[in-house]
Amino acid sequence: MKTPTTRWLRCLQPRPDAATRLICLPHAGGSASAYRAWPQLVGERIEVHTVQYPGREDRFGEPFVDDMATAVDRIAAEIAPLTRRRYALFGHSMGGAIAYEVAALLDRRGLPAPAHLFVSGRQPPVHHRGGTVHTWDDDRLGTELLRLSPANADLLSEPELAALVLPIVRNDYRLIERYRPGERTVLPVPITALIGSDDGELTVAEAGDWASYTDRAFRLHEFPGDHFYLVDRRRAVTDLVAATLGAASVPPLSTP
Template identity: 65%
Template sequence: MGAWLRCYQPRTTAAVKLFCLPHAGGAASAYRAWPGLLGDGIEMHAVQYPGREERFREAFIDDMDVLVERVAAAIRPHTTGRYALFGHSMGGAVAYEVAAHLQRLGSPVPAQLFVSGRQPPELHWRGELHTRDDDGLTAELIRMGPTNAALVSEPELLELVLPVVRNDYRLMETYRPVARPPLQCPITVLHGADDPELTVEQARAWGARTERGMRFHVFAGDHFYLVPQRESVVATVVDALRRACAVTP
């Protein structure tokens, strides 16, 4: 699978491949627990961005266009069969841009695009968080998800995490979406009810990004709702893929 994709539980007879893209500051291991919940009909591949985990010696990518081109190049060989994309937060923006990039190339589009905790590109807002000092970035992490407060008590872990977070915030805050034709695949939107960064109205606006229909799901929790709600989130993904790809348990 090369440097970009991690398949924690290969399933050679699976009907569909699910490619999962991590949030800002995240890594492929954010999805490590998913394969055991997906069932035999779905083979999951987590995208590993450079500069983290076993790719920690590689240079970060802080340009959305470059990241999208490289992720799409890694996924494109797998588009001859049924596949889907899932992205949370920053990963949702990357997943959308990858789907749009593959559509422009004339590659088969995903059977489903899952976007979690992310507004559509026309509502993207710019910021300056990546220019803040370490204390400022740490405060932002805690605001986004109170469970991140554990980082403060682990200085060595925080030292490793903050450069990744700063890079990814730079990527998102310099991201300039352009108008693109609607996707020719359905979109499933997932939203944490108490997400401080995303309203229901903003999340529902993803419906304008597809000509194949949009489904919307709300879960209890904040921006990182998908951690405590993992089983419910994965069940929602499986249900959507069963409808789209005739996946059996």
């Protein structure tokens, strides 16, 4: 990972001649490194940036942010300078909700809209369900992580690692479970929703309702897998993103 350029954003591999900046927002408990393989997969025409939430990786020890409004405001402020060039947003799970709210805030502030919004493994705000997972003890929280994906067993089998990760997960659950969506903002942005076929967190019908949050094109793609389908289907997902953004045909922009 390259040297951070801002407090909340990391440019994983600078590409000055890229046609599009892709800004990725991780899931609850996730970090910037979740997207570390993406620059090599999306191609030279896309420059991948990813949000680094506080309290993890190179921001370990910083106070958590556990409310949506604060996170969205701070992320939007750092994305704002990047909107002078063509950009897109991709968010998975909690990151999908944050990506939508960031796009809505940038729209209210009169800044250029993203070329595309990708929301993965996340129901639209109209179907938002709160929850109390953030109040559960470590054992019960660990069981919830296993329900979402058996792959989390490796993390939970190492007590020292689990002791580091579970507070991060709990904080992020607190953020998303206390999130209260405001009035619907219909974005002037094409939206693509992505879902795992065995995701117990949302249905295809719910994901399809993202169509009512855009006045542009909408597409829904279903992939084999659970809530974290995009780990095993990384190549298919990044191919879809690159094709959607037309990375091979869009000329580079020289504007900073």
